[in-house]
Amino acid sequence: MxxxxxxxxxxxxxxxxxxxxxxxxxxxxxxxxxxxxxxxxxxxxxxxxxxxxxxxxxxxxxxxxxxxxxxxxxKQIKTAKDLKEEKFQILGEFASQLSHDLRNPLSIIKNSVDMMSIKYKDKLNADIFENFAKMDRSVIRMNMLISDVLNYARTQSLILEKYSISEIIQASLEGIKIPDGIKLVIPEHDFSLKCDGTKLQVVFYNLITNAIQSIGENNSGEIHILCMKKDDIIQIDVQNSGPPIPDEVLPKIFEPLFTTKDHGTGLGLPSCKNIIEQHHGIIRVKNNPTTFTILLPKDVEKLSSITV
Ligand SMILES: Nc1ncnc2c1ncn2[C@@H]1O[C@H](COP(=O)(O)OP(=O)(O)OP(=O)(O)O)[C@@H](O)[C@H]1O
Ligand SMILES: [Mg+2]
Missing domain, CATH: 3.30.70.3090 (ORF SCO4226, nickel-binding ferredoxin-like monomer)
Known part of the structure; x- marks a missing residue:
C-alpha cells in the first residue's frame, strides 16, 4: 500500500x-x-x-x-532504524574494501619483521628483540581489527577444516601479550571440531583481549578458559576475575560500535557473535564471575541450530 x-x-x-x-x-x-x-x-x-x-x-x-x-x-517512509541499518551497511562496505586493501601491505610488514628477527637472531640484544616482538603483535592486532570489520560486514563465508580447540586458542595467543600479573589458564580438555579456525581465532583473540582489559594490564587477576563437550556440542567458557559488567552495559555489549573504552572500536563482540552464528552456534554472557560462554556444534555442516 x-x-x-x-x-x-x-x-x-x-x-x-x-x-x-x-x-x-x-x-x-x-x-x-x-x-x-x-x-x-x-x-x-x-x-x-x-x-x-x-x-x-x-x-x-x-x-x-x-x-x-x-x-x-x-515507496516507503524510512524509520530511524532503517536509516541506521542503511548507514551501517554503507559503512560496512566501505570499511571492508579498505580493510581488504590493507591486508597486503600488512603482510609485507609482518614477513619483513619475521625475516629480520630470524636473520639477526644471534646479533640482536634482548631489548631490540622485544621491539621486534612488539611490532609483530601490533601487526597481528591490526589484522584482528581488519577481521572484526570484515566479520562484522559478513563478507566472507566459512572455510571449514578440522581443528582442535587448543590449537585455535594457541594461535590466537600469538598476537596477545599476557601481562605479568595476569594468570591465564587454558583448558585441560581438548576437543576437535569442524570449523573455520582463522575466524574462531579472532573470537578468542577478542574475548581474551577484553578479559585482560577488564582486569587491567597493570593489575593482577586470572583468566580461565574451560572447555567441555556434551553430545555433539562443544562449550567453551572464557572467565575473568575483573569487575562485573555493569547492568546498564550488559544488554548493549553485542551492539555494533558500542564501546566503553577510549580507544575501542566496539566491533570486537559483534564480530564474535557473527562468527559464532555463522557456525550455527550461540554466544552469551553472564556476571559473577564475568563469563562468555560459546556453544558450537562439533560439525557445523551436520547441525543447523543449537537449542538450549
Ligand atoms: N570481559 C569483559 N568484562 C567487562 N566488560 C566487557 C568485557 N568484554 C566486553 N566488555 C564490554 O563490552 C564492550 C564492547 O566490547 P567489544 O569487544 O565489542 O569492543 P571494545 O572492546 O570496546 O573495543 P575493541 O574490541 O575494538 O578494542 C566493551 O567496551 C566493554 O564495556
Ligand atoms: Mg574488545
Missing part, C-alpha cells in the same frame, strides 16, 4: 476544519491511517497517510473542501 505525504498552506484552514480531518473516519476512500503534522515556521500542514493511490488522497481532501499544494508518493 503506497504512503503519501502532502503539504498545504494553513491559511484558510480553521481549527474546526483541521479537527474534522484528524477525526474523520480513516477508511474514507481507502485511507487506513492518517497523521497530521503542523510546521509552525512554514505555516504548513503535512499529512502522512496510507492510501491505495493518489486519486483517493485528492478525493479525501476535497471532501473537506481542502486543496493540497502537492502530493508526493514515497
Amino acid at each position: 503506497p504512503i503519501f505525504i502532502d503539504g498545504h498552506n494553513m491559511r484558510g484552514i480553521s481549527p474546526t476544519d483541521l479537527e474534522k480531518i484528524v477525526n474523520s473516519p480513516k477508511d474514507n476512500f481507502g485511507i487506513t491511517h492518517l497523521e497530521v503534522f503542523y510546521n509552525e515556521s512554514e505555516d504548513k500542514l503535512y499529512c502522512v497517510l496510507d492510501a491505495p493511490d493518489e486519486e483517493s488522497v485528492w478525493k479525501h481532501h476535497e471532501s473537506f473542501g481542502l486543496k493540497c499544494e502537492f502530493i508526493t508518493s514515497v
